[in-house]
Amino acid sequence: MLRQIFFNSLIVSIGMLGVEIVTAKTAKANFPVLSKVKKEVEIAPALKKPRASAKGKLSSAIESHFPESDYSQLNISPRVTQIEEISPLPTQSDEIDEMTTEESSSDMTPTDIPAENLKTPVELNPNPDPLILPTKPEEVEIKNIVPLTLEESVLLAKANNRQLEIAKLQVERSSANLAQARAALFPSLNLQGRATRLLDANGELAVEASRRSARAERSSSEASIPMLQNRLATIQQQLAQIDQTDPTQTLPAVNLLIQQAQVQQSLESVQNSLQSAQTQLGDLRNYANTSVNGTLSLNYAIFSPSRQANIRFAKEQLRVSELEFERIEEQLRLDVALAYYNLQQADMSVRIDETDVQARSKRLEGIELQLEAALATRLDLLNAQVELDNSFQSLRNSKAQQQTAQRNIARILSLPPSITPIAADPVEIAGEWNLSLEKSIILGFKNRVELEQQLAQRESSKAERRLAFAAIRPQVSLFANYNVLRLYSDDPSDFVARGGFDDGYSFGISFNWTFFDGGAARAGAKRAEADLAIAEQQYADNANQIRFEVEQAYFQLPAQLENVQSANLALERAKEAVRAAQLRFQATVNTQTEVLDAQTRLVQAQNNLLNAILNYNRALVQIQRAVSNVSDQDS
Missing domain, CATH: 1.20.1600.10 (Outer membrane efflux proteins (OEP))
Structure with a gap:
């Protein structure tokens, strides 16, 4: 054991x-x-x-x-x-x-x-x-x-x-x-271009009014011509019935001749008006215009408290x-x-x-x-x-x-x-x-x-404070503009300029000072x-x-x-x-x-x-x- x-x-x-x-x-x-x-x-x-x-x-x-x-x-x-x-x-x-x-x-x-x-x-x-x-x-x-x-x-x-x-x-x-x-330290250069095709509504309304006037004139002329022609024929018949050898018929004959001349003149005037109205109705249109415009702008703030x-x-x-x-x-x-x-x-x-x-x-x-x-x-x-x-x-x-x-x-x-x-x-x-x-x-x-x-951050707050006050300080700026214009017209009339080209410029100084902004700056x-x-x-x-x-x-x-x-x-x-x-x-x-x-x-x-x-x-x-x-x- x-x-x-x-x-x-x-x-x-x-x-x-x-x-x-x-x-x-x-x-x-x-x-x-x-x-x-x-x-x-x-x-x-x-x-x-x-x-x-x-x-x-x-x-x-x-x-x-x-x-x-x-x-x-x-x-x-x-x-x-x-x-x-x-x-x-x-x-x-x-x-x-x-x-x-x-x-x-x-x-x-x-x-x-x-x-x-x-x-x-x-x-x-x-x-x-x-x-x-x-x-x-x-x-x-x-x-x-x-x-x-x-x-x-x-x-x-x-x-x-x-x-x-x-x-x-x-x-x-x-x-x-x-x-x-x-970037605010440098001037700004701006190029602006614009092309415009213009069909004026006011012109369209004026053309329509002219057309209505021409139609009314044409209708009036068309109605007056037969009447004048009938009047002229009546006068001519009366002249044919006068005996030219009778001295007593001389005065009535002269009056009829005068009336005949007046009626013929009126008839020609009405016919001319009718022809003019018809021509106007055929030629009356509202033509569009085309313009090409370009502008070159230069701006620079001479004095701007907000920039710095x-x-x-x-x-x-x-x-x-x-x-x-x-x-x-x-x-x-x-x-x-x-x-x-x-x-x-x-x-x-x-x-x-x-x-x-x-x-x-x-x-x-x-x-x-x-x-x-x-x-x-x-x-x-x-x-x-x-x-x-x-x-x-x-x-x-x-x-x-x-x-x-x-x-x-x-x-x-x-x-x-x-x-x-x-x-x-x-x-x-x-x-x-x-x-x-x-x-x-x-x-x-x-x-x-x-x-x-x-x-x-403290310096940043100081700069932010100056930036806030700059909103109510004056600002002075220079500006210069140069522009060119080219015009085109669809109107074929010789009495209207069908186009043209020209240029222009402007320059100056601007001053801006906001006196009161509701207390936003403060x-x-x-x-x-x-x-x-x-x-x-x-x-x-x-x-x-x-x-x-x-x-x-x-x-x-x-x-x-x-x-x-x-x-x-x-x-x-x-x-x-x-x-x-x-x-x-x-x-x-x-x-x-x-x-x-x-x-x-x-x-x-x-x-x-x-x-x-x-x-x-x-x-x-x-x-x-x-x-x-x-x-x-x-x-």
């Missing part, structure tokens, strides 16, 4: 040794920053003044909380920030060191990526037409994984980010507005747009860095949880062996199963956060819909900040474009004065906000740096605690609960170190943004 118990204990011990090997192997693989990953940080004098060395700065922040023996594993020099390798859990075999050495080459990426799925930067540009969207599910399916460094991500964002492109277009629009305002005000306003608006472009570009660098660090944290959280699941799975197998050998209880098995289930849940949550972080940075970089990025940079301290708090605040006041934006000026006051208040508020952002990030730097040191030590102790708890459990000194608690504390220590490093990096990029993206080289 004793031999069987001893044999079962030996099997369980071998199984638990395998658990410890996997635990040490995966825990170390989670942190490339702790596996001899180095990053050289160029330190330049801040504001041309020497600062304390990086080692003195970092060490002074640590020594107050940790003795030298506690953080001696951190090798910090003025130009190199390096976290040395944390040794694996002590074991009785060298197999752990061999396995961790094999894992060190794959620490750069969170997952194994097929080579055919990796894409080059040439394929990372989005569709140049922003209006084209995918229409098929396979077009938005993630097919390619792209490892990107932080520097590459920033460059891609500057090339592809939509908000930055919008800001660039707004600068171009403001530049066009300025060119349009400057409009140009000044356009200049300041262009300056505001340029500063907004710069602000968005600087903010974009911060957004990319924060999104990249979130992606790093999500990637490493997945690896930590995967490691924890593997370790707890191995430990559950060992407990099952112990339970078969009557060296563990049912409660130990249930506790191990519950802890494994919790680890699986944490792993699923971490993977969801990883996918979210990947798509977030893909959105910022405007990557094609079938590509998702992963972090290629290792998790490590990104640099140091060598400026004092006071100098950092002053540097922020000097460099932040938000302050200069409000100054430009209201516009008052609105501009309010905008000016708003810009001044916004300037002061932005200054307060800038100072707060500098202070907020600055206070985080030493705190997070100390957290890195304490988390580093806590990770070592958590590993040793897992080892000790496991040995005590094998010796039946403690319960499996203590082993599970030690494993939980190990995972927490790993996450704490990850959070401390990335929170330090976040604080570093935030203070760089707070002083207008002054990098560690510039500081």
Whole structure:
């Protein structure tokens, strides 16, 4: 019986040794920053003044909380920030060191990526037409994984980010507005041409009236001619009956001759009128006229109060747009860095949880062996199963956060819909900040474009005020006109000019002054004065906000740096605690609960170190943004 118990204990011990090997192997693989990953940080004098060395700065922040023996594993020099390798859990075999050495080459990426799925930067540009969207599910399916460094991500964002492109277009629009305002400095030259075909309605009415008059005259003449002809025939008959030899018939004959002459004259007149009416009816028409007119005009405002005000306003608006472009570009660098660090944290959280699941799975197998050998209880098995289930849940949550972080940075970089990025940079301290708090605040006041934006907006409001008052100021202009005219007529009559050509000109000076506009100009000026006051208040508020952002990030730097040191030590102790708890459990000194608690504390220590490093990096990029993206080289 004793031999069987001893044999079962030996099997369980071998199984638990395998658990410890996997635990040490995966825990170390989670942190490339702790596996001899180095990053050289160029330190330049801040504001041309020497600062304390990086080692003195970092060490002074640590020594107050940790003795030298506690953080001696951190090798910090003025130009190199390096976290040395944390040794694996002590074991009785060298197999752990061999396995961790094999894992060190794959620490750069969170997952194994097929080579055919990796894409080059040439394929990372989005569709140049922003209006084209995918229409098929396979077009938005993630097919390619792209490892990107932080520097590459920033460059891609500057090339592809939509908000930055919008800001660039707004600068171009403001530049066009300025060119349009400057056009008022030059005279305007206008050429106007006009061709007209005119058939006058009044003329048509006059022709119709003339036709009616001619018809009436023709009818009257036609009726009068037979009557006159009969009268003439009667007179002629009477003359024929008079005896010319009779002296008494002389007077009647003379009267008849006179009447005959009068009737003949009237008959001829009526016949002429009839012929004239017939001719008029045939020739009477309303003829159209054609004219071709051209005018060349030159105008120039000698004195225009609105011209310079409009140009000044356009200049300041262009300056505001340029500063907004710069602000968005600087903010974009911060957004990319924060999104990249979130992606790093999500990637490493997945690896930590995967490691924890593997370790707890191995430990559950060992407990099952112990339970078969009557060296563990049912409660130990249930506790191990519950802890494994919790680890699986944490792993699923971490993977969801990883996918979210990947798509977030893909959105910022405007990557094609079938590509998702992963972090290629290792998790490590990104640099140091060598400026004092006071100098950092002053540097922020000097460099932040938000302050200069409000100054430009203030000048723009001044120009807008002058532009409003220009509406009720006098304006003097010069003008000159030259015109040519060509006429064509359809009237064939020789008495009417059938066409002609001539030219003319005019020039002079004009004066315009609006004395009263209902108060519109003064209201516009008052609105501009309010905008000016708003810009001044916004300037002061932005200054307060800038100072707060500098202070907020600055206070985080030493705190997070100390957290890195304490988390580093806590990770070592958590590993040793897992080892000790496991040995005590094998010796039946403690319960499996203590082993599970030690494993939980190990995972927490790993996450704490990850959070401390990335929170330090976040604080570093935030203070760089707070002083207008002054990098560690510039500081």
